[in-house]
Amino acid sequence: MYKRIFMIAAYSPPGNSTLFNLGASKKIESMLRVLRRMNKKVVLINTAHNSEELKNCSVKRQNIADCKVITITPFSLYNRKIGKLFNLFFAIWLAMRLRKPRKQFLLWCYNGYAFECLFALFMPKNQHIVIEMEDMPFSRKRGFIDIKNRLDSFLLSLVLKRVKLITCVNNIIADNFKYIPAEKVLFPSIIGQQLASQHFDVAFSRATRTVGYFGGLNTEKGADIVLELLTDLPDGWQVIVTGSGGLAEQFFKLANSNPDKLLFGYNVPENELYQLMEKCDVLVNPHKPIEEMGNGIFPFKVYEYLYTRRLVLTTRLPKESDIIESALVFFDGSVESLKQQLSEADRLFAEKMLAIDMAAKFISERYTVQGFSNTIISSLAKLN
Incomplete structure (x- = not known):
């Protein structure tokens, strides 16, 4: 052509x-x-x-x-x-x-x-x-x-x-x-080839619950909310974080002092990133409201998160389709709201399982x- x-x-x-x-x-x-x-x-x-x-x-x-x-x-x-x-x-x-x-x-x-x-x-x-x-x-x-x-x-x-x-x-x-x-x-x-070829076990099938954040380590991306969550993490939960940015040093220190609570990787290779994602039950997108940024800068990782068939907790996003929106669980961007959703994560995943599966298939067909x-x-x- x-x-x-x-x-x-x-x-x-x-x-x-x-x-x-x-x-x-x-x-x-x-x-x-x-x-x-x-x-x-x-x-x-x-x-x-x-x-x-x-x-x-x-x-x-x-x-x-x-x-x-x-x-x-x-x-x-x-x-x-x-x-x-x-x-x-x-x-x-x-x-x-x-x-x-x-x-x-x-x-x-x-x-x-x-x-x-x-x-x-x-x-x-x-x-x-x-x-x-x-x-x-x-x-x-x-x-x-x-x-x-x-x-x-x-x-x-x-x-x-x-x-x-x-x-x-x-x-x-x-x-x-x-x-x-x-x-x-x-x-x-x-959806990249490495993610498409990664095997994912069913979420919520392990004794310990794990929440993951994979992205920029700055306040615009909402990484400060993850830091705040780590200071008062609900019982039975651990956190996996990878990325880079201005808050990386604080994550390093927390991981060294609380290795049972936080696994932190700085700029991990893509294949390792998806292996860590597989260990998670919940994936969180605490991005600051994009209305403050001219409604651009859509968080790419939300589609990747849904593709893994994990429970996705996110702040509000521009509406893309009913299929995508019905698979997401929204929180208001505060650590209190995030903790509340984590406390109900097992129930939410059971309720959303069918919608999550439909969203993953929708993404696979189109993206x-x-x-x-x-x-x-x-x-x-x-x-x-």
Whole structure:
């Protein structure tokens, strides 16, 4: 269908940068698998500026998540903010170098950031542009002047005039584009191959009850609620936590002083993460209300949690579907509410078991690599 596919994304996997984003990098890797199923010629333009040092632009063949791709990495400077600013000029130059008006490419832009938008704008108008919207430009606060968000928003508005397909992390994000005449596809997450191949025993089949939290160790993600829970953990419960962030040191100290209560892993490999997840009966998502973040930044892990057929306790989320919502148990974000739900966890799991199983099957059909590949291929076929 396409001569080549370009994915333009800020890819920061663990081990490559101190600024890594595990959730985003996993989703980018999954999307690369989807794109590779469509075309073997996939180019990743990595906009992350992962290193704060002087480096030239590089072009190399890489194997990312078992996908053979060509990776183009813009130059980097000692100062990341200045480096990313000058990379915007590189985006224009790169688009001018790669443009081939007589050939049709697919441009897959991970979020409507300035680099991604500039690259798309300077490619020929016959190219098919897909914008994968994870959040809106003003979802994250960046200071009083907010120049970056304003620039992102302006360039995104220009790209939207040419975009062919928009994927949205939730329905509230999708509502922002209801007047844009482009195909819309809901895309909260993709279940990775390692999770899909992991065996999970039935939850609540062990004598000890275990609650797990797997994610960013900061207050935005709600990790402080997990810390507070550990100071007054109900009898018969233990906690497993993995991740990285500003609260990691406190989790380290608690794990060392209370090894019977807390098992903590810092940045564990993906296969180990899912093995630890298998040991849990309850998985918790205490993310701060996303209404405060422009209703973007959907927690990817909620779909992963449901896929494991565990009891999922979460703060409120944008409504995705009745099937997903009926499988979740909501709490108000306080440790008191979380403790109350844990005290009733056995009963809640028994009541929700059928709904959880239906949600897991729903996710398997739509949001595995194969399921989402079929959706995207079908949507893109309508563009030709």
